[in-house]
Amino acid sequence: MYGFCTPMVHVNGISKLQAKKNYPSLDMLAGGQKKVEVNNVPQKHREKVVIIMGATGTGKSKLSMYLAKCYEAELINSDKMQVYEGLDIVTNKVTEAEQCEVPHHLLGILDPYADFAVERFCEMALVSIESILSRGRLPIIVGGSNTYIEALIDGEEYKFRSKYDCCFLWVDVSLAEHQSFLSIRVDQMVENGMEEELRKMFDPNVDYSKGIFRSIGVPEFDQYFRTEPHLEKETRKKLFRKGLSEMKENTCQLARRQQEKIHRLKDVKGWDMHRLDATEVFRKQGKEAEGAWKDLVATPSKRIVDQFLNKAGHQLARVSGH
Structure with missing residues (x-):
């Protein structure tokens, strides 16, 4: 493995440990010393890249982990909030145990206050793709920041389509079922310790238009944490419920924009x-939900990726038993 669960030291916003151990060229990008050019490498054929898209909370991470275990694959995060270190509950990062099982790139590598422009994402994603391909593995890009993905795929300066052959998997859920789930998911965040996580990160002087502090769930609780020490218990509860309601509404709005x-x-x-319609998965529970996910999402996805990889004689190692 690549040491994904070891502590990180930040240099210019990027974890130096991650840069050296996981991304061989990212230390240059971190220091701003050299812009890595990946388009000037001669290619006899277009390399394969899988891209998993979908609104927040549709199950993209679960599908990416499944496919990564089916193939010799590594994951590249394209969620512009999950790229930052911290607020793991609020930003819905995969757990450390899951990260140790599958190599992840651009996940939790930036200082919370660092800037992360779309151009920087594209440069870092291209370096990660080339690094993964150099090891004979399959790059899988996964995340909900469609603006970043669009810039990477269609940006003229990156020549992505001339270099890579793309397979787009879109996990979709009906609006009604999805919004009901998102509300429940926010409540689960509270149960998992979201309030304490936010309290530790609260800064009365922070700019909510910068870094990880743009994440939904952070500005919504500003008034709560700012006035909490001076309020009675019932008033504090009322303010917390207000922040929770705003977080749920803003999450649903984000999901609609992403769709x-x-x-x-x-x-x-x-x-x-x-398109993979996962609506029935969200209508069921327990073993029935898992069965629906396998039938409607996992199995069709693997069939699509198999066909994609086998096209034009592409060879890639697969893990037996999937």
């Missing part, structure tokens, strides 16, 4: 997406 962006990429820009 709209995906539809635009598919219907207007003509991206060839494989």
Whole structure:
């Protein structure tokens, strides 16, 4: 493994340990000494890249972990909030145990106050892709920041489509079922310790338009943490419920915007997406939900990726038993 569960030391916003152990060229990007050019490498054929898209909370991470274990794959995070270190509950990062099982890139590597422009994401993602391919593994890009993905795929300066052959998997859920789940998920965050996590990160002087502090769930509780020491118990509870309600509403709004962006990429820009309707998964519970996920998401996805990888004689090692 690559030491994904070891502590990190930050240099210019990027974890130096992650840069050296996981991303051989990211230390140059961190120091701003050299812009890595990946388009000038001669290629006899276009390499394969899988991209998993979908609104927040649709199960992209679960699918990416499944596919990573089916193939010799490594994951590249494209969620612009999960790239920061900290607020693991609020930003819904995969657990450390899961990270240790599958190599992850661009996950929890930036200082919470650092800037992360779309151009920086594209540069770092391209370095990660080349690093993964150099080891004979499959790069899987996964995350909900569709603006970042669009810039990477269609940005003229990156020449992505001339270099890589893409397979787009879109995990979709009906709006009603999805919003009900998102509300429940926020409540689960509270049970998992979200309040204490936010309290430790609270800074009365922070700029909520910068870094990880843009995450939904952070500005919504500003008034609560700012006035908490001076209020009675019932008033504090009322303010907390207010922040929780705003967080749920803003999360649902984000999901709607993400769905709209995906539809635009598919219907207007003509991206060839494989839609996986996971609605029935969210309508069921327990073993029934797992069975539906296998039938409606996991199995179709693996079949699609198999066909994608076998096209044009592409060879990639697969893990037996999947």
